[in-house]
Amino acid sequence: xxxxxQSPEALRLQEGESSSLNCSYTVSGxxxxxxxxxDPGKGPEFLxxxxxxxxxxxxxxxxxxxxxxxxxxxxxxxxxxxxxxYLCAVQGNTPLVFGKGTxxxxxx
Amino acid sequence: DAGxxxxxxxxxxxxxxxxxxxxxxxxxxxxxxxxxxxxxQGPQFIFQYYEKEERGRGNFPDxxxxxxxxxxxxxxxxxxxxxxxxxxxxxxxxSEGQGLAYYGYTFGSGTRLTVV
Numbered sequence: 001x002x003x004x005x006q007s008p009e010a011l012r013l014q015e016g017e018s019s020s021l022n023c024s025y026t027v028s029g030x031x032x033x034x035x036x037x038x039d040p041g042k043g044p045e046f047l048x049x050x051x052x053x054x055x056x057x058x059x060x061x062x063x064x065x066x067x068x069x070x071x072x073x074x075x076x077x078x079x080x081x082x083x084x085x086y087l088c089a090v091q092g093n094t095p096l097v098f099g100k101g102t103x104x105x106x107x108x
Numbered sequence: 109d110a111g112x113x114x115x116x117x118x119x120x121x122x123x124x125x126x127x128x129x130x131x132x133x134x135x136x137x138x139x140x141x142x143x144x145x146x147x148x149q150g151p152q153f154i155f156q157y158y159e160k161e162e163r164g165r166g167n168f169p170d171x172x173x174x175x176x177x178x179x180x181x182x183x184x185x186x187x188x189x190x191x192x193x194x195x196x197x198x199x200x201x202x203s204e205g206q207g208l209a210y211y212g213y214t215f216g217s218g219t220r221l222t223v224v
Binding site: 004034036041042043044045046049087089094095096097098099100101 | 112141143148149150151152153156164166196198200212213214215216217218220
């Protein structure tokens with residue numbers, strides 16, 4: 001059974017304080033690992049897809065990396081507008097399996 | 109371009125009632141998936157449809173059903189509502205069926221269902 005575990009559950013950062021979010025996964029035949037951002041009461045917003053170990057993707061202050069067992073979402077010098085829940089999901093032989101998310105708060 | 113649109117945005121129903129949720133995918137997208145997101149949890153897969161055929165079903169009871177229309181829009185139906193069905197119901201569309209969705213699945217803003 002495909003599984004995704006995200007840590008920490010919640011993270012509070014000062015503006016400018018860089019950190020990383022973790023996504024550990026087990027999946028039969030990884031077809032893709034996805035990162036989404038979700039604001040309260042809204043649907044998830046697509047950030048990145050990673051396909052193979054060693055791959056990295058960047059977008060503004062965010063950088064996603066992938067190993068055979070984990071993915072990290074690095075946030076560099078975060079701003080208050082980066083506050084949201086970040087979801088990790090894997091696609092194997094079934095549609096997306098999500099983790100519970102990391103709730104990020106960035107304080108000015 | 110319009111994104112994925114869902115209706116209604118909010119809904120309050122009584123236990124035992126039936127509900128129909130609607131989704132219009134991005135123009136050109138032929139695959140629609142439904143997810144249930146309970147507060148504090150990640151979305152959980154319910155159904156996937158591609159070209160009007162069911163391509164996958166999650167671990168949900170038979171009270172949940174769905175269909176996809178010729179214009180690729182979709183409906184999710186839930187019968188005999190329970191308090192535990194209260195959740196955000198998300199629809200996602202992609203241009204691919206069972207293959208890899210390179211640009212990810214695009215989600216709508218969801219329908220917030222409250223069962224009282």
